[in-house]
Amino acid sequence: MATFLYSASMSLDGFIAGPGGDMSWLAAHLGANPTVDDLVGNVGAILAGARTFGGDDPYRDTPQEGEAFGGGWSGPQFVLTHRPPERPVPGVTFVGDLPSAVATAGAAAGERYVNVLGADIARQCLAAGVLDEILVCVVPVLLGDGTRLFVQPGGADVRLERTRVAEAPMGTNLWFRVVR
Template identity: 55%
Template sequence: MAKLLYSATMSLDGFIAGPDGDMTWMTKLPETGPHEVADGLWQQIGSLLTGARTYHGNDPNAGTDQEGAFSGLWSGPEFVLTHNPPAQATPGSTFVTDLSTAVQAAKEAAGDKYVCVLGADVAAQCLEAGLLDEILVFVAPVLLGDGTPLFRQAGGTFVALDEISSTAGPTPTIWLSVRR
């Protein structure tokens, strides 16, 4: 069965988006060439579980051939967790109002691949509910100073993690499993 993977690129100071959800900083990163983990990740994804702010947020590649998830390489079912589903359906996207239903539907759609969680709030909800399996962080060589943190847990909840793998380089990665 599918696992839930929260994957995000994070600034060195811990932010996945700048102030007001700004993602344009991603287009300012230096080209680092092939990346062992990032280049093949999209092929391991069977579905997306996305928060409403991420879904409606600014795609730094909008209007280019790299628009969309994984720089436009990935396509497939997307489940958007929202309190306000739209009146009209959007092709490829299913709007769901509760976490449990969204996770179950995304897992079924993913088959034996990952459900990629996009959005800090949805990832925190999955973690709090004991549903998040793995976390993959790409550490970008920038400082944003403010914005959306990788995780925000009211009260500072402690969560133990175990390393699956890590890579060095211009954009280091840390792949962790959530200890149960």
């Protein structure tokens, strides 16, 4: 059975993207990260939200643009959206509802990770009780505005258990298990 992991790089003030989904802030902080490098080999599928899939790319204008983990990973990708593109995208399956997206991504990943990308889809997975772990790569930068790591209107008390902390050349990696 797959493990559902929400992973994201986050500014110290809690943003995973700048205003308007801008990811250019992350480009200066990309590089070797042993925790992420180890994770990439254990990802069996990606489950992304539509905004994340179609959004800004920190690898823009480089050969890695449009590639998961900057080209370090390849495999099945599933995008939760109510508006799939008119033309198919190779290697990407567009799914219209969360239960189907979770089931197909989980089946594709097998015993490996389903890497959940995007704040809103991570929130939906958490609310559905399918999110197992969270990896946050805290980057030493302040953005001041943008997309937060987690937003729940009205608030939420989500209990997490820290399982790992690792220093990386460009920040600190924090790994948590979702307590159910």
